[in-house]
Amino acid sequence: MEKTGYSMVQENGQRKFGGPPPGWEGSPPPRGCEVFVGKIPRDMYEDELVPVFERVGRIYEFRLMMEFSGENRGYAFVMYTTKEAAQQAIHMLDNFEIRPGKFVGVCVSLDNCRLFIGSIPKEKKKEEILEEMKKVTEGVVDVIVYPSATDKTKNRGFAFVEYESHKAAAMARRKLIPGTFQLWGHTIQVDWAEPEKDVDEETMQRVKVLYVRNLMISTAEETIRNEFSKFKPGAVERVKKLTDYAFVHFYSRDDAITAMHFMNGKSIDGSNIEVTLAKPVNKESSRRYSQKGQGSQNSEGFLFQNKDDGNPTTPTRPLSLPARLNSHHNPSSPEVERYVYPFLPGINLAAISMYSLKLGHFCSAVTHLDYYCNKNNWAPPEYYLFSTTSQDGKLLLIYRVVITATRSSFMPDKLCTLLEDAKELAAQNALWNLDCTFCGPTSLNSLSPPGTTSGNSLLPYGCRPYSYPSYPLSPALPLVNGSHVAQRLFISNQSPFF
Known part of the structure; x- marks a missing residue:
C-alpha cells in the first residue's frame, strides 16, 4: 500500500486492493476487463x-478471497483498466508458474446478470413469466423463453431472466434458491446461467x-439450403442441422450478412426462426470448454449463441445416496422384477435396440438418461470427470453431465x-x-432366480448393493481433471458458490 498508493479493505470474505486506484476519475472499467485467477497457493498474498x-x-x-483463518481461498479476481490488459493477462499468465511447481490459471471473468429458472409450466408465455418474475424479484430487464422443439405453442x-446488474441477479438468486419458492404452484429450480x-x-x-x-425438428437440411439461397442462388456452401437448430455456411461473408438480415424472423415450415452469426471457437478455447464440461460447443466448431448459453450448474435440492435411487423412484410404480434365467x-x-425397451427394464440412471435423450432425438449425454482430494487423503470423483441438445x-x-x-x-x-x-431401481439385493426368495449369493459378477460412501461438495474444494482450468468450474459466475 505504501509503495503503490492503493487502499485495501477487507469485507464479506474478500480483501479489496484498489477499486478505484489512486487518481482514477470517471466510471469503473466496462465488462470484459476482469480476469479470474485460480489455484493460488493458500499462503500467498497481495505482496507477491x-x-x-x-x-x-x-x-x-x-x-483476493479470504478464509476466516487468514489464508486465502485459492482464487482472486483482477480487474484491469482496459480489456486489452485483461486479454494480455490471460495470454501471458494462464498456467504461469507463480512458485516452483505451482501454476495459476487465468481466464476471463464476467459479471453474470442472468439466472436460469427451471421447472416452469410449459404452457406459460414470455409475457406471463416476465410479469411474474417482476413481482417476486427486483431489477428484471428481460426474460428469454424458447419454444419446445416438438410443440412450438409450449416453452421448454x-x-x-436478465437483470440490470450482477448484484440484482445475486439478490434474486438468494431469494429464490432455497428450493421452496413456487410459481403457479410449481417449485422452480434457480441457478446462475452460463456467462456469455x-x-x-x-x-x-x-x-x-x-x-x-x-427450426422444426422435421425441417430438412435441403429445405434450409433452399430458403437461404433464395436471395442469391449458389451462395450457400453447406448446411448442418442438429435437432431444432442449424449452421448455414456461406462462400462469402457479405452473402452471410445479407442472408442474416433477410432471413431473421422468417417462417420455415410454420416456425419463425432466429438467425445470428455463429461464434467460432479456437482450439485452445475448445479444449478449455470441453475440459470444464460446459459443452456449449458443437461438432461444427461454433459456440451456441448467447441466449442459449445459460446453463444450470447444480440443483437447489440436495441429493442423497440411498440404497436405491429414491430421488427418481415413483412409489406408485410397481417394483422392477429382477431375475436370472439359465441360458440353454x-x-x-x-x-x-435398448431404445425399444420400456423404462421398467432399466435399473440404472445412466441407462435411463441415455434412453431419455434418444427418445427426444437428442445427442447422447456427455460425461466429464473431475476429482479432488478429501481431508483424509482419499481421491474423490464427480461427473458433470452435458446435454448438448438443450445447452x-x-x-x-x-x-x-x-x-x-x-x-x-x-x-x-x-x-x-x-x-x-x-x-x-430395486435394490440389487433383490436379484434372484425364479422360485427363490433370496438372491444374495447369486449376484452377477461385479454387482453389489447400492451403498454410496459420499462427501458433500464444498465450494472450497478445488476440482481437477488433469488441468488447472477445472478449478474455474465453481467460481466463474462471480460467486464462491454454485
Whole structure:
C-alpha cells in the first residue's frame, strides 16, 4: 500500500486492493476487463500477487478471497483498466508458474446478470413469466423463453431472466434458491446461467457461418439450403442441422450478412426462426470448454449463441445416496422384477435396440438418461470427470453431465469414492433437473432366480448393493481433471458458490 498508493479493505470474505486506484476519475472499467485467477497457493498474498499481475497492465482492483483463518481461498479476481490488459493477462499468465511447481490459471471473468429458472409450466408465455418474475424479484430487464422443439405453442420448461446488474441477479438468486419458492404452484429450480462466451471482434469479422435456431425438428437440411439461397442462388456452401437448430455456411461473408438480415424472423415450415452469426471457437478455447464440461460447443466448431448459453450448474435440492435411487423412484410404480434365467442351448435370440425397451427394464440412471435423450432425438449425454482430494487423503470423483441438445449441464452436490457411483449419481441428478421421473431401481439385493426368495449369493459378477460412501461438495474444494482450468468450474459466475 505504501509503495503503490492503493487502499485495501477487507469485507464479506474478500480483501479489496484498489477499486478505484489512486487518481482514477470517471466510471469503473466496462465488462470484459476482469480476469479470474485460480489455484493460488493458500499462503500467498497481495505482496507477491500484485507485482505479477501489474506487469501486463494497470490494475483497477484486485480482490483476493479470504478464509476466516487468514489464508486465502485459492482464487482472486483482477480487474484491469482496459480489456486489452485483461486479454494480455490471460495470454501471458494462464498456467504461469507463480512458485516452483505451482501454476495459476487465468481466464476471463464476467459479471453474470442472468439466472436460469427451471421447472416452469410449459404452457406459460414470455409475457406471463416476465410479469411474474417482476413481482417476486427486483431489477428484471428481460426474460428469454424458447419454444419446445416438438410443440412450438409450449416453452421448454425453463427460461433465462436478465437483470440490470450482477448484484440484482445475486439478490434474486438468494431469494429464490432455497428450493421452496413456487410459481403457479410449481417449485422452480434457480441457478446462475452460463456467462456469455466472448469472441474478439477481429475473429467475428471473418465469420461466414449463420446460426439458425427455432427450426422444426422435421425441417430438412435441403429445405434450409433452399430458403437461404433464395436471395442469391449458389451462395450457400453447406448446411448442418442438429435437432431444432442449424449452421448455414456461406462462400462469402457479405452473402452471410445479407442472408442474416433477410432471413431473421422468417417462417420455415410454420416456425419463425432466429438467425445470428455463429461464434467460432479456437482450439485452445475448445479444449478449455470441453475440459470444464460446459459443452456449449458443437461438432461444427461454433459456440451456441448467447441466449442459449445459460446453463444450470447444480440443483437447489440436495441429493442423497440411498440404497436405491429414491430421488427418481415413483412409489406408485410397481417394483422392477429382477431375475436370472439359465441360458440353454437352442434358445433363439433376436437382436434388438435398448431404445425399444420400456423404462421398467432399466435399473440404472445412466441407462435411463441415455434412453431419455434418444427418445427426444437428442445427442447422447456427455460425461466429464473431475476429482479432488478429501481431508483424509482419499481421491474423490464427480461427473458433470452435458446435454448438448438443450445447452444445459448438471453437476450433483456430492462426491464419490468409486467411479461407477459418481457416474450414476451424475445421471440421477441430470434426470432430476430435466424433471424426468425415474422409476426404479430395486435394490440389487433383490436379484434372484425364479422360485427363490433370496438372491444374495447369486449376484452377477461385479454387482453389489447400492451403498454410496459420499462427501458433500464444498465450494472450497478445488476440482481437477488433469488441468488447472477445472478449478474455474465453481467460481466463474462471480460467486464462491454454485
